Amino acid sequence: MFQYPCQQKSKKELHVFSDASKESIAAVSYLKTVHEDGSSEIGFVMGKAKIAPLHGHTIPRLELCAAVLAAELSEVVLENLDEEIDIVKFYTDSKVVLGYIHNQTRRFYVYVENRVNRIHRSTKPEQWNYVPTSVNPADRATRSMVNDFSCDDIWLKGPETFLSRRHDLAQETPQLVQPEDDKEVRPDALVKAAKTCVIDNLSIGCHRFERFSEWYRLVNTVALLQRCACAKSFKGRADRSVESFRKAEIFVIKAVQKETYKEEIRLLEAKMHLPKSSSIMALNPYLDEDGVLRVGGRLQQSSLGSYQKHPIILPGKSHISTLIVRHYHQSVRHQGRHLTEGAVRSGGYGITGVKRLISSILHSCVQCRKLRGKEVQLMSDLPADRLEHTPPFTNVGVDAFGPWTIMTRRTRGGSANSKRWAILFTCLTTRAIHIELVEEMSSSAFINALKRFEALRGKVKLYRSDRGTNFVGATDSLKIDAVNVEEKKIVDHLYQTGTKWIFNAPHSSHMGGVWERLIRINAS
Structure with missing residues (x-):
């Protein structure tokens, strides 16, 4: 077709x-x-x-x-x-x-x-x-x-x-038709052009270091960047080493010093004296071969290492100083201020106002607050015999105190002295007290004191006392004046009267606080 x-x-x-x-x-x-x-x-x-x-x-x-x-x-x-x-x-x-x-x-x-x-x-x-x-x-x-x-x-x-x-026909290159109103066209992003210039000896900016919370991570990151730059410049591979880590430390320290002590470094490089208004004038600072500001001091003849004789000067308000103190505080396993300060100085760092900085770091350290926090121990419940609604001296606490030396009679050769003791009975419920005087610490004297007390105050249901040598133990072998409650005479008396005697746990004087406090009041 x-x-x-x-x-x-x-x-x-x-x-x-x-x-x-x-x-x-x-x-x-x-x-x-x-x-x-x-x-x-x-x-x-x-x-x-x-x-x-x-x-x-x-x-x-x-x-x-x-x-x-x-x-x-x-x-x-x-x-x-x-x-x-x-x-x-x-x-x-x-x-x-x-x-x-x-x-x-x-x-x-x-x-x-x-x-x-x-x-x-x-x-x-x-x-x-x-x-x-x-x-x-x-x-x-x-x-x-x-x-x-x-x-x-x-x-x-x-x-x-x-x-x-x-x-x-010759056509012009077509353009977008009203791109501001076209919904298919993305809006232009606002791009600000900035001119970059390189100035020698310009600090990297210590505000960048505030993104790090650990000294090791900061130095390791700077060392990694330096190795990458080295490998790109020399078309080789730069492996991790102690030397690269040390160079990164020096780089970070110099950046902090140039930002804080810029005028002092300029004067020292020009071989000029520091003004009296300088905050580090008393430290006699100098620049070492790496350009790091160090303490001069008077330890030149010492056998210590150079980093200990001439520590690196750092401002106490710098974030780097905080990271260094935290690092050494963790290295001494969260010890106190003195050990942390010693570790910082042994590491070769002379931080201005380090005592105040360490105190603030220890105060904010969570682990230190846990380890050194004040422990509040709750007291246990009171015994049942201290809470019973009974007549006074039904439940009694017993203790002996003394002796006192007293003059019994006068003789031609002088005065005759003898010892006296006191047995304190206190009601465990009402805290009333009864004191019996005894002439000797023996079972018979103690039984007589018990009988006099019970004759005046009535029958006792329970006695409590500590386990001191006044009441228990082999007192005969110790050759001391004491009352042995475990002797047969006292045991028989308690059995006949239907009374129970309870001893506190050994070395638990706090359990007898009811009578211990009253003894102190009366003995004074």
Whole structure:
């Protein structure tokens, strides 16, 4: 039906048009043959149309989908056409799509970005051109119409007039259409340009060190950065070593000193004296071979190491000083202020105001507060015999105190002295007291005191006392004056009266506080 001018030796061009509407998207391609005598012929190659999605798509998005369809259509034609094509051009009547394809400055959201990238994989931006809607043959496939196609229809013949004068038109590079109002275009991010200049001997900034909470991690991180820089500069591998760790320590210390003692370092480098207003004037500072500020002092003739004779000067208010004190405080296993201060000085650091700094660190140390916190011990419940509603001296606490030396009579040769003791009976409920005087610490004297007490105060149900040698033990072998409650005479007396005697636990004087306190009051 149609003749395709592909037999003569001539220039061949492929022209692909795309268009879209709310109902469908379409693309159509034509082959244009230009002969040597200047004449040309145009033939229909392939067309394709798709139904547009019902919801969620704007006209610019549909036009972009039509452009993707045109790119895919050209791939199919070029792959299956036996002729060699010299020029391939694409046309669309959407200036918005042309702006998307030619854009080089702005970014799009995902939907548009994916489809623009798909178009760029198959075509180049300079291949895309604008065509008026009135002469766009792809527009025929996007509209509903009666089936009255004829051989002269633009869908089959192509835009002959438009393609014949195409070479005479020069188009400018399309730009984005109102990118500020286009929802498919990402807004420009505010970028502030900063000019960077390198100044020799500029400190890295000690505020960066405040991100670290441990001295070892800070120095190890700086050492790692130095090794990476070294490996990149010398195209080699810098392994971990004690020397690299030491260099990192010196780097951090020098950064702190240059920020705090900048004027002092400048004067020392110029071989000048420090002003009297300097806070480290009394330390007689000097710069060592590494440029580190150290204490001069008067220990030059000492046999100590150089780092102990001349410790490194650091300001007490610096974050680095805090990290160093924490490091040595942990190394001495959270000991007190004196051991921590000694460890810091032994490590070769002379921190100004170190005592106050150590005290504040120990005060805020959680582990130290746990180890040195005041323990509050709760007292146990009172015995039942101290809480009974009974008459006075039903439950009694007993203890002996004394002796006192008294003068019994006067003689020609002088006065005769003798000893006296006292037995204290206290009611465990009412805290009333009864004191019996005894002339000797013996079982018979003690039984007599018990009988006198019971004759006055009534029958006793329970006696409590401590386990002192006054009441228990082998007092005979110790050759001391004592009352042994375990003797047969006293045991028989308690049995006959139906009284119970309870001893407190050994070495538990706090359990007899009821009578111990009363003895002190009466003995004084």
